[in-house]
Amino acid sequence: MSKKVALHNLGCKVNAYEVEAMQQLLEKAGYEIVPFEEGADIYLINTCTVTNIADRKSRQMLHKAKKMNPDAIVVATGCYVQTDTQKLEADSAVDLILGNNQKKQIVEALEEYEKEHAKKVKVIEINKTKEYEDLSIGYTAEHVRAYIKVQDGCNQFCTYCIIPYARGRVRSRKIAEVLEEVRTLAARGYKEVVLTGIHLSSYGLDFPKEERESLLSLIQAVHEVDGIARIRLGSLEPRIITEEFMEGISALPKVCPHFHLSLQSGCDKTLKNMNRRYSAPEYAEKCELIRRFYPAPALTTDVIVGFPMETEEDFEDSYEFVKNIHFYETHIFKYSRRQGTKAAAMDGQLTEAVKAQRSEKMLKLHEIRAKEYETAMIGRTLELLLEEEVEIGGKTYFMAHSKEYVRAVIEKTDAHKVNDLVKAKAVDFADEHVLLAICEDLY
Numbered sequence: 001m002s003k004k005v006a007l008h009n010l011g012c013k014v015n016a017y018e019v020e021a022m023q024q025l026l027e028k029a030g031y032e033i034v035p036f037e038e039g040a041d042i043y044l045i046n047t048c049t050v051t052n053i054a055d056r057k058s059r060q061m062l063h064k065a066k067k068m069n070p071d072a073i074v075v076a077t078g079c080y081v082q083t084d085t086q087k088l089e090a091d092s093a094v095d096l097i098l099g100n101n102q103k104k105q106i107v108e109a110l111e112e113y114e115k116e117h118a119k120k121v122k123v124i125e126i127n128k129t130k131e132y133e134d135l136s137i138g139y140t141a142e143h144v145r146a147y148i149k150v151q152d153g154c155n156q157f158c159t160y161c162i163i164p165y166a167r168g169r170v171r172s173r174k175i176a177e178v179l180e181e182v183r184t185l186a187a188r189g190y191k192e193v194v195l196t197g198i199h200l201s202s203y204g205l206d207f208p209k210e211e212r213e214s215l216l217s218l219i220q221a222v223h224e225v226d227g228i229a230r231i232r233l234g235s236l237e238p239r240i241i242t243e244e245f246m247e248g249i250s251a252l253p254k255v256c257p258h259f260h261l262s263l264q265s266g267c268d269k270t271l272k273n274m275n276r277r278y279s280a281p282e283y284a285e286k287c288e289l290i291r292r293f294y295p296a297p298a299l300t301t302d303v304i305v306g307f308p309m310e311t312e313e314d315f316e317d318s319y320e321f322v323k324n325i326h327f328y329e330t331h332i333f334k335y336s337r338r339q340g341t342k343a344a345a346m347d348g349q350l351t352e353a354v355k356a357q358r359s360e361k362m363l364k365l366h367e368i369r370a371k372e373y374e375t376a377m378i379g380r381t382l383e384l385l386l387e388e389e390v391e392i393g394g395k396t397y398f399m400a401h402s403k404e405y406v407r408a409v410i411e412k413t414d415a416h417k418v419n420d421l422v423k424a425k426a427v428d429f430a431d432e433h434v435l436l437a438i439c440e441d442l443y
């Protein structure tokens with residue numbers, strides 16, 4: 001009888017991709033995948049270390065797994081493993097520890113463990129890793145949109161971030177390998193791919209000069225794949241936005257006019273303290289450049305409030321900056337002290353009350369701007385990718401996302417099905433942050 005494996009993921013889209021890749025390796029090797037409940041023979045937790053809370057959650061899930069079945073093999077993989085190996089080695093709830101860049105060996109590592117029944121620790125010093133670990137997926141749990149990991153690691157060392165220590169230096173996946181995966185996914189019917197990585201803008205920096213590929217050449221290659229109708233880009237660093245980059249992608253109709261440009265602060269002093277390598281005016285220029293090539297792009301961003309030494313005035317600068325850019329969405333994070341980072345040791349740590357107050361103010365601005373952007377879409381024809389059926393006010397609709405990643409619904413009829421691309425005119429709101437659209441034709 002085949003062994004039952006339950007997997008659980010914590011953290012970002014890259015981690016989610018990697019856990020799916022491990023699941024598919026295990027399935028291929030004959031393991032049965034079961035829900036993360038009692039009764040599995042093996043529990044695999046793909047851990048996260050982005051905040052102190054993520055560390056705690058990772059440990060909690062490992063202990064929960066052992067409690068669900070004390071005889072099961074509990075496997076810890078992922079980022080927390082890299083930053084706190086010793087603690088996990090000493091933890092009796094954990095039987096097998098696989099670091100980043102060891103995930104591909106999941107099947108062999110389990111076989112080895114079963115033979116020897118002694119705790120196994122396979123964690124390498126990630127900073128010395130130069131090779132991209134080639135994991136791949138043939139399908140994904142997402143219904144219509146496939147996230148594809150194309151890059152790992154980060155060389156930026158923002159002062160608040162532990163990720164370069166958990167993920168190591170920049171490693172990029174060869175274009176040929178990305179294309180193979182995109183073709184497999186397209187053959188399975190996926191129409192939208194999201195290119196993602198730990199620091200996507202660094203794609204290709206590690207390739208030798210003579211075969212230097214860039215994010216732009218990767219996007220151009222993916223654009224050639226038949227069946228793929230949309231290419232969405234994961235989080236970008238502002239400095240990737242150049243005339244050349246914008247000219248290149250704006251010539252590719254499959255690229256979605258949705259740009260998530262990580263800001264973190266609109267105050268130059270705070271940006272410097274964060275070791276972000278651009279100034280607020282430079283960031284604003286990049287937004288202008290995007291708007292020169294796309295008439296109404298969705299610009300989205302991340303902002304940290306309450307960073308050490310952020311005065312009331314600094315926060316106001318950041319707030320005004322965010323207000324003036326007119327983002328569609330702003331994801332707001334209260335600064336969270338992460339052990340082992342430079343920022344955690346900085347003077348001028350702020351109270352939770354101050355962080356909460358600033359976060360609330362920024363959140364209100366986000367609400368206003370999101371509504372403004374969505375309202376401006378009313379009257380426009382959107383391209384919608386139908387994702388699932390939903391009920392709103394007793395009526396059945398297809399929920400969809402536009403190319404800009406705005407949510408919209410169209411009434412459900414037999415003329416359409418999930419995964420269709422349709423053109424529909426936005427006429428009103430159907431719900432909070434959901435547009436109501438009327439279908440014009442089937443693509």
Ligand code: SF4
Binds near residue numbers: 154156158163164
């Ligand atoms: S760019 Fe900065 S925040 Fe992003 S992963 Fe690298 S160090 Fe962390």
